[in-house]
Structure formats: C-alpha cells, structure tokens
Amino acid sequence: xxxxxxxxxxxxxxxxxxxxxxxxxxxxxxxxxxxxxxxxxxxxxxxxxxxxxxxxxxxxxxxxxxxxxxxxxxxxxxxxxxxxxxxxxxxxxxxxxxxxxxxxxxxxxxxxxxxxxxxxxxxxxxxxxxxxxxxxxxxxxxxxxxxxxxxxxxxxxxxxxxxxxxxxxxxxxxxxxxxxxxxxxxxxxxxxxxxxxxxxxxxxxxxxxxxxxxxxxxxxxxxxxxxxxxxxxxxxxxxxxxxxxxxxxxxxxxxxxxxxxxxxxxxxxxxxxxxxxxxxxxxxxxxxxxxxxxxxxxxxxxxxxxxxxxxxxxxxxxxxxxxxxxxxxxxxxxxxxxxxxxxxxxxx
Ligand SMILES: [Mg+2]
Numbered sequence: 001x002x003x004x005x006x007x008x009x010x011x012x013x014x015x016x017x018x019x020x021x022x023x024x025x026x027x028x029x030x031x032x033x034x035x036x037x038x039x040x041x042x043x044x045x046x047x048x049x050x051x052x053x054x055x056x057x058x059x060x061x062x063x064x065x066x067x068x069x070x071x072x073x074x075x076x077x078x079x080x081x082x083x084x085x086x087x088x089x090x091x092x093x094x095x096x097x098x099x100x101x102x103x104x105x106x107x108x109x110x111x112x113x114x115x116x117x118x119x120x121x122x123x124x125x126x127x128x129x130x131x132x133x134x135x136x137x138x139x140x141x142x143x144x145x146x147x148x149x150x151x152x153x154x155x156x157x158x159x160x161x162x163x164x165x166x167x168x169x170x171x172x173x174x175x176x177x178x179x180x181x182x183x184x185x186x187x188x189x190x191x192x193x194x195x196x197x198x199x200x201x202x203x204x205x206x207x208x209x210x211x212x213x214x215x216x217x218x219x220x221x222x223x224x225x226x227x228x229x230x231x232x233x234x235x236x237x238x239x240x241x242x243x244x245x246x247x248x249x250x251x252x253x254x255x256x257x258x259x260x261x262x263x264x265x266x267x268x269x270x271x272x273x274x275x276x277x278x279x280x281x282x283x284x285x286x287x288x289x290x291x292x293x294x295x296x297x298x299x300x301x302x303x304x305x306x307x308x309x310x311x312x313x314x315x316x317x318x319x320x321x322x323x324x325x326x327x328x329x330x331x332x333x334x335x336x337x338x339x340x341x342x343x344x345x346x347x348x
Contacts (some may be wrong), residue, residue, distance in 0.1 A: 002107040005137035007097035009146040012037035032283040101223035133221040164188040233330035234258035241283035241323035259329040272297040273331035283323040297334040
C-alpha cells in the first residue's frame with residue numbers, strides 16, 4: 001500500500017508564470033518589498049522566501065520581480081480538483097499540497113499522471129513523493145523538488161528511517177528538537193533505548209507517541225477526509241499593498257463579499273455562522289487577527305457584512321500605517337462538527 005504526497009513547486013511564482021510563460025527559465029520572485037515566492041533559478045542564486053527584496057536584488061540583480069496579482073485561492077482549488085480525478089481520497093495540507101490515496105491504481109503511474117496533468121492543464125510544476133506512510137511520502141516529495149518524482153520502496157524505507165534526523169520530521173518544532181538534543185537525541189535511531197514513559201518526560205505524551213511510532217514504522221499511513229466543511233473563507237492578495245484606509249476598506253469589502261457568497265453557496269444555502277475570523281497580513285509579513293462570536297447564528301448578509309466591517313474598523317489596522325498585503329475572512333459554520341480534524345496530529 002502506497003500513498004502520494006503532491007506539492008506544487010514555488011506555488012505563488014508558478015501561478016504568476018501561468019500568464020508569463022516566457023519567464024520560465026529566468027530567476028523570478030513574487031514580491032512586495034519582501035519575497036513571497038521565488039522560482040528555482042532564483043533560488044539557485046540564493047533568493048529565498050521572506051527575504052527583503054533589496055537583499056534578493058543584491059544577490060541576483062537580474063531578478064524579475066512580479067507583484068502578487070493572481071488569484072491563488074482559485075489556482076489552489078483547481079489543483080485540488082485535479083488531484084481528486086486521480087484519487088479515492090485527498091487530504092489537503094495547504095492550498096497547494098495534499099496527501100492522495102490512489103485506491104487500486106498503480107501509485108507510481110498515478111503520480112506520473114498527476115504531474116503531467118498539472119503541467120499540461122494548469123501550467124503548474126508539481127513534485128510527488130510515493131511511499132507507505134505520510135511522513136515518508138512527504139520526505140520523498142521534499143527530496144525530489146523541484147519538478148520531480150521520488151518513490152520510496154519497502155526495502156528502501158527501513159534504510160531511510162535509520163538515517164532520519166529529528167530535523168527531518170516535520171511538525172517537530174525547535175523547542176522539542178532542543179529538548180531532544182539536550183537529551184542527546186538528534187537522530188531517530190538514538191531513540192532506541194527509549195520507552196514511552198522515558199520519552200514523555202522529555203517531550204510530553206503526544207510527541208513521545210508520535211516519535212516512537214515513527215521509529216517503529218507505525219506512523220500515519222491513512223489519507224483521511226477532513227470531515228464536513230466546518231468553515232467557509234475567502235482571501236485576497238492586494239495587487240498593490242496600500243496603507244491608505246480607503247484602499248484597505250475596498251480590499252476588505254471585496255473579501256467580505258466573496259466570503260458571503262461562499263457562505264450562501266455552502267450546504268445548499270442552509271449554512272449559518274456564529275463566529276467570524278478576520279486576519280490581515282501586512283506586506284512586511286506581520287499579521288493581525290481577531291474573532292467575534294455572534295449572539296445568534298445567522299446567514300443574513302447585511303448583519304454579517306456589518307460585523308466584518310466593524311471588526312476591521314475597530315482594529316488597529318487603520319492607524320497602523322502599514323501596507324496591507326492580504327485580508328482573509330472566515331465564517332465558522334454552526335452545527336457542523338469536525339472532531340476528526342481537530343484530533344488530527346499537527347502534521348504541518
Ligand atoms: Mg509547495
């Protein structure tokens with residue numbers, strides 16, 4: 001049994017290149033004054049995400065800089081739709097990566113077909129890892145980047161597990177890694193003498209179980225449905241990040257309307273919400289977020305629009321004088337439970 005981890009390469013930049021194919025071999029970055037996404041020719045010159053643009057241009061003076069303009073959310077939805085055509089189950093990890101259960105189909109042939117379809121139909125390079133468990137499939141896709149396909153077979157799995165370092169395990173944060181390092185553990189094999197009780201005293205119960213399951217090869221190998229849709233959200237990236245209040249309000253109104261439209265379309269028009277989340281990302285990557293609980297659940301557009309606008313107006317965004325890059329509005333749906341998702345391991 002094998003599963004796939006499919007991950008679009010430099011997603012934001014690749015989406016922008018859909019409209020600028022002539023730039024495919026050039027070093028390209030999607031950036032405001034911070035780099036959001038860099039193509040592999042740019043990465044070869046040292047350009048990285050979250051790097052100040054000025055620094056990126058110093059490393060690579062011929063860098064082609066594109067402002068974030070495309071509709072990334074729609075591109076992500078198209079990608080997930082494509083994954084579903086080759087899958088019996090898809091578990092998204094973000095808007096541009098997912099675990100895929102190919103069912104009875106040959107997993108390697110499925111991986112190749114997904115890569116070809118994503119390139120031909122969407123113009124997106126997608127790297128795919130194939131392995132028995134999620135951790136190994138994700139590790140495979142990470143090692144196969146960019147635009148690659150890597151299969152970890154059963155015989156390779158045992159050998160690979162023995163070489164894993166704690167840093168290779170995603171979802172293990174720096175605090176946990178430091179505690180393990182203090183206990184003399186930087187490689188998975190160094191957990192050899194540990195049982196759960198001993199490891200628990202170092203990293204806590206949940207992480208101890210997770211690490212031991214990885215050591216023993218019993219880590220998660222199931223692609224799960226993330227349950228019924230519990231939230232409806234919309235987000236938009238500003239073409240030109242602005243700190244002008246009128247621009248921010250217009251930007252917010254567009255996002256609010258899109259979220260309201262998605263709410264109206266979900267669950268056959270019967271969805272209601274009792275909680276609103278608003279998140280603002282500044283061009284310098286700083287974030288502000290807030291939530292509001294409503295006294296009664298509703299789907300009334302005017303009521304929800306008023307709440308959303310109030311949340312943004314009463315925030316510090318107006319006075320912050322920082323260019324706003326992205327605004328996200330989410331409605332938590334009432335009466336839709338999704339406990340499986342809540343109980344899932346923090347894999348990302
Ligand atoms: Mg990616």
